[in-house]
Amino acid sequence: MTDIALTTAHSPSRNWGRIALRWLLFTLLGLFALFYLMPLFVMVTTSLKSLEEIRTGSLVAFPREVTFEAWRTAWSGACTGIQCEGLRPYFWNSVILAIPAVLISTMLGALNGYVIAQWKFKGANLIFSLMLFGCFIPFQVVLLPMARMLGIMGIAGTIPGLIFVHVIYGIGFTTLFFRNYYVTIPQELVKAAKVDGAGFFRIFWSIFLPLSLPIIVVTVIWQFTQIWNDFLFGVSFSQAGTQPVTVALNNIVNSTTGVKEYNVDMAAAIIAALPTLLVYVVAGKYFIRGLTAGSVKG
């Protein structure tokens, strides 16, 4: 400490250099932030303008007159093909699709990770490798077999069908997250609990789950973002009435006739993106913490 104080006191030129560097850094970061925020700015301002204003005004200008008409239309009046109910029904489709899919895949991932990390059995590593492999299979590859599968199970075109698809596809990732988290927990904990008389589920429920908050948050954010933003599965395995919000957004943007209602499109896009944004804002700090958890022993 004293060393640093002495050197800074004795070399003002180096001090100036450091301050200049700091400023340069912040200026650069500020510019990047502006660059990334630009599209959002355009989306928000455009969604608050009237069509008349969009046609006559500049793309990056603030709205002269703020109107929420486009938001109302996007939510409950915009046409997706022949129906004109807005995003609302599809938004709820996405909600009742995403919540169970996220919860089920997280729960299964936690159990899988717990077994693979703490109850080593013959072939555990092989099974884990295969699950990891599952993470890297492109969506397109599984479309046809999955469609057949859903058909056989009788849940094609339904929301439970979509939940099933997302759970299956998510297990690889959720297992990876939980396994890597649980592998840092000493095995003696399980041994101690066994001697105390606790069984497989008791140990999971009473000892491992309470330890898992950071990784649960990470998994939930990851899964929610994946499932909410998914388009390919949504468009492939749904039918009229069960489509998720991403598919509906696409239909709104693509099926307008006559004048293109940019303000409605923008509002709809923001509405569709809002839940994932919200999840990040609420749980974001846990996300970083959870990703780095285990690297430093607490």
Next chain:
Amino acid sequence: MAPILDIKNLYKNYGSVEILKDINVAIEPGDFLVLVGPSGCGKSTLLNCIAGLEPITSGSIGIGGRDMTEVSPKDRDIAMVFQSYALYPTMSVAKNITFGMKVRGVDAATQEKKLNEVAQQLQIEPLLQRRPGQLSGGQRQRVAMGRALVRDPKLFLFDEPLSNLDAKLRVEMRTEIKKLHQNLNATMVYVTHDQIEAMTLATKIVVLKGGIVQQIGSPAEIYNKPANLFVADFMGSPAMNLIPARAKANGTGTKIEIERAGAAPLVLTDTHAKGLPEDVILGLRPEDIAEAGFRAGEDVQEADCLIDMVEPAGADTYVVSQLGGKQVTARLHAETSARTGETLPLAFDLSKVSYFAPESGERLN
């Protein structure tokens, strides 16, 4: 009395690797059994087998007169303290201690009563509401012991419980464990690689090496009559002097000759030893080699030795001399007149001597 722990012909393999070979150990109620050996000797594996946390390949384990070989850990009536303490991190100290009772469906009033008893016994009452993360190493150790004590089991198992503590605390906790053993009159099995811990705590020691039992006996037996070179070398600090020597039978006993570089061989006469082969390894603990005049007895023999090194250690002074090509340590009193490079008459107490066969390492007398 029936043995409380009875291990018979226990084998344990991992794949084709034999970890434990033909282990036979039995202890009586109230015994303090210490499993000691260098790392990798299988002592922790053996403890895990006793606990039922590791399946065994063949043989049997009986606890309290019942065959427990196939019984799951929770039904073996044991409690275990782990090296890392293995406290449940999200539970308070009180919950850690009562977890086992809760799992077993013990009623709340009994839990409370037992918790208070144990907390008082270990002086951890002020800590009961804290989390393990907020405790020091010594406190965590106590909580881990509390979790075992509250169970009141037939058998306590300790897996190197003191190895994570600093030297001072380790000695304190060692004394406490010993006190606990005496007060509870409990039966304990304790794993350590520290031979001093083994000597101070045990009523019975099992020395293991490479998964094979080297010797079973009381601390005194292990210390005074080690069964082979490994045990002789492993137990005791500083280690036993193991000196190559030649034995020649003469009328009254055996003449022992020890080669010395640049001097006449050292000749000792052991009047008790009989039937030794010509080549032997003579084992004598440092405290059985004293300064001449400070040790009396009919088996004490004196000889001049060149002192290579003098190491004052406070209470004692260790001197090193070259005998039979080995550094031989003698433990002298603190005010010795020994000087490096000078000769000093040393007294060898042959009543304490051990002889080993150089090839097999087995004890000969």
